[in-house]
Amino acid sequence: MRVKRYVVNALPEAVSLIRSELGKDAVILNTKEIKVGGFMGMFRKKKMEVIAAIETNQANAPVQPQRAVNSQVDAAVEQILQTVQRTTATAVMDPPQPTAVDKEKLRNEREQFIIDEIRDLREYMVTLTKKQKQDSGMTEHLLALKEHLTEQEMDMQWIERLLQELLDKQEEEGISFNEEQVWERAFIQLEAWLKPYSGSGISNHVKVVHFVGPTGVGKTTTIAKLAAEQTIKHGKKVGFITSDTYRIAAVDQLRTYANILNVPLEVVFSQMDLPRAFKQLEERELIYMDTAGRNFRSELHVSEVNSLLQTTEPSETVLVLSMTGKTRDMAAVADHFCKYGVQKVLFTKLDETSVYGAIFNLIMNFELLPTYMASGQTVPDDIESFKVESYIRQLLRSNAS
Structure with a gap:
């Protein structure tokens, strides 16, 4: 034996x-x-x-x-x-x-x-x-789809689920999908999964929008893009608050944008400074608050930032994530913020990557609502509302028609 x-x-x-x-x-x-x-x-x-x-x-x-x-x-x-x-x-x-x-x-x-x-x-x-x-039922076209989505860093659980959906459809219809049909059906299925999370944007009824996220994801530039859109295109009276006093020249960067857009800026160092800042900006229709980028894989730092997001005004918080970050790190950050009720997400630096699977993973795994997708440094042009069809085309772009 x-x-x-x-x-x-x-x-x-x-x-x-x-x-x-x-x-x-x-x-x-x-x-x-x-x-x-x-x-x-x-x-x-x-x-x-x-x-x-x-x-x-x-x-x-x-x-x-x-x-x-x-x-x-x-x-x-x-x-x-x-x-x-x-x-x-x-x-x-x-x-x-x-x-x-x-x-x-x-x-x-x-x-x-x-x-x-x-x-x-x-x-x-x-x-x-x-x-x-x-x-046993995988054709070369399905294998090609699997390989592509794996390279795009989509979670394997979603890849296998998608492939099973396509295999079931093949069995239902009694045919074997050709290359064009495989990618077309994949597009349709991904669209069906993402549709419930689309069309979120930033709510019209809120007065205060907090932007949170790790260091270097582009929160300040993103705020400037959105403020320019609201002031120039929609004629709204916008104000800025920043608590990003950790990063060298962070306040100066936002102040430069504030001067260009003729928008008032208030700097806060702690939660105790917030009432004064909101009082100074009480006549503003919309207030964008920039927070300090920290190691948000640490729940302690998330808790610290969360203490600065308290206000009596109608508000919401948007998590900003860069597509140049590691998929696992973005998931860890999202997990911590979701515990505090953060539901909306904004993706930046799409022009600096060719891998887009992390967006799908974060939306589906954490039920986050995508608001905008930003690329480049041009204010206010390099930002657009999240559109499911456009995103899926990017995800499948090397083969989608």
């Missing part, structure tokens, strides 16, 4: 390794939670230790994918159930003798742990089966 030990994050991961290394007839002998790594006994991480075995004469047996999935599920579930029975019985008999209440609690905890593991395992196997089915 060949016995092998695996240390993994979760049981489904071990099942995959066992199937590939030992074959479909391998069985799980034991599972338990262990702690590894760390420093001087601290900061240790929880892992799963899985012991698996197979008869030596079966170790090299060929594996049929679908049969392996089914047999592995059955074998793993059976072995897990046997394991919990053995470990529960052992735990009850080992000294010191626990009370009846302790026994029951321990038994319940172990049983719940096993139930959770079995559920995770079944979900993993269902996902694996679906993926095998999806892969």
